[in-house]
Amino acid sequence: MELRKDPITQSWVIQEDSDFGWPSFSDCPLCPGHERLCLPNIYEYPYRSPNWQVRVIPHLRPLYRIEGDAQRRSEGLYDKMRTLGAHEVVIEHPDHNLALSQQSDENVAQVLRAFASRVGDLKRDRRFRYITVFRNQGALAGQDLEHPHSQITATPFIPRRVGYELRSAQRYYQLKERCLFCDILQQEMAQKVRTVEWDDLFLTFCPFASRVPYETWVLPLHHHASFEEDVTSWDQQLRLGRCLKSILRRLESVAPAYHLVLHTSPNLSAKFEKADNWQTVKEDYHWHFEILPVIPSKSKSYSLKEVYYNSLLPEVAAEELRKVAVAA
Numbered sequence: 031m032e033l034r035k036d037p038i039t040q041s042w043v044i045q046e047d048s049d050f051g052w053p054s055f056s057d058c059p060l061c062p063g064h065e066r067l068c069l070p071n072i073y074e075y076p077y078r079s080p081n082w083q084v085r086v087i088p089h090l091r092p093l094y095r096i097e098g099d100a101q102r103r104s105e106g107l108y109d110k111m112r113t114l115g116a117h118e119v120v121i122e123h124p125d126h127n128l129a130l131s132q133q134s135d136e137n138v139a140q141v142l143r144a145f146a147s148r149v150g151d152l153k154r155d156r157r158f159r160y161i162t163v164f165r166n167q168g169a170l171a172g173q174d175l176e177h178p179h180s181q182i183t184a185t186p187f188i189p190r191r192v193g194y195e196l197r198s199a200q201r202y203y204q205l206k207e208r209c210l211f212c213d214i215l216q217q218e219m220a221q222k223v224r225t226v227e228w229d230d231l232f233l234t235f236c237p238f239a240s241r242v243p244y245e246t247w248v249l250p251l252h253h254h255a256s257f258e259e260d261v262t263s264w265d266q267q268l269r270l271g272r273c274l275k276s277i278l279r280r281l282e283s284v285a286p287a288y289h290l291v292l293h294t295s296p297n298l299s300a301k302f303e304k305a306d307n308w309q310t311v312k313e314d315y316h317w318h319f320e321i322l323p324v325i326p327s328k329s330k331s332y333s334l335k336e337v338y339y340n341s342l343l344p345e346v347a348a349e350e351l352r353k354v355a356v357a358a
């Protein structure tokens with residue numbers, strides 16, 4: 031496996047010369063009692079208890095490898111490097127059949143605490159420029175193991191979409207001396223046509239230019255660039271857990287398969303990062319979750335034309351999601 035850079039769009043692509051496929055397990059390797067099928071825990075709660083609630087392990091078939099350095103090389107004008115990085119699995123609950131949205135508030139808060147702890151820890155490795163936390167639910171969204179889990183990757187580059195966001199937020203800040211996301215929040219709270227729910231800490235809404243039907247973002251109402259530095263208290267983890275559970279339940283009633291991704295600030299102490307690259311990131315960027323449901327019948331494939339086609343207005347999607355009854 032190696033990483034190759036598209037010289038035109040600047041995005042990195044993982045290239046593999048064969049598909050090794052999954053190791054086959056007759057038992058679910060993420061279930062309690064099967065820990066021997068996995069590498070040792072990187073994180074666990076409660077600590078050293080056989081009755082774990084949440085644990086984090088190295089991925090069974092990692093896309094990125096933790097050892098060594100990136101070995102950046104050229105081939106004429108082309109750039110390539112090793113698939114250096116980290117790839118971890120967050121096992122969200124011991125119960126094989128309990129989806130995240132059905133778990134207790136305390137458990138979801140523990141999952142968020144594991145996210146914050148792992149992102150913070152991986153950012154201490156100066157070889158990594160960006161840490162991504164994501165979750166694929168349902169076969170349509172490419173969920174590979176049935177057991178409820180999320181994934182974390184650390185990469186020596188900033189993924190393209192986050193790169194766009196960071197540069198765009200930076201430009202907006204230079205021009206207006208305000209955070210773009212805070213401005214979006216204010217407008218959404220004033221208009222209240224795309225908002226789904228909110229409290230005094232977090233807002234859930236369908237973005238103005240939603241890429242897919244029922245696309246939903248969750249943002250803190252207060253400004254903060256880094257999830258892992260912001261969501262550190264148990265109270266905040268619990269509150270965000272409740273908010274996330276509620277929107278997932280609403281979404282699952284219309285679209286059971288989805289991608290969820292956390293967007294947080296990049297690693298500011300990464301080795302090759304120029305010091306002035308992200309000078310204003312703490313003021314100009316604002317962490318958030320993006321949830322992209324997968325409904326093939328209501329959207330057209332993005333891959334070829336690279337233009338999203340969404341047949342459901344976000345204003346209609348938000349209204350529908352607001353009406354879903356969510357049991358506490």
Ligand SMILES: [Zn+2]
Nearest residue numbers: 058061126177
């Ligand atoms: Zn399992």
Ligand SMILES: [Zn+2]
Nearest residue numbers: 209212253316
């Ligand atoms: Zn902000």
Ligand SMILES: [Zn+2]
Nearest residue numbers: 195293318320
């Ligand atoms: Zn984003």
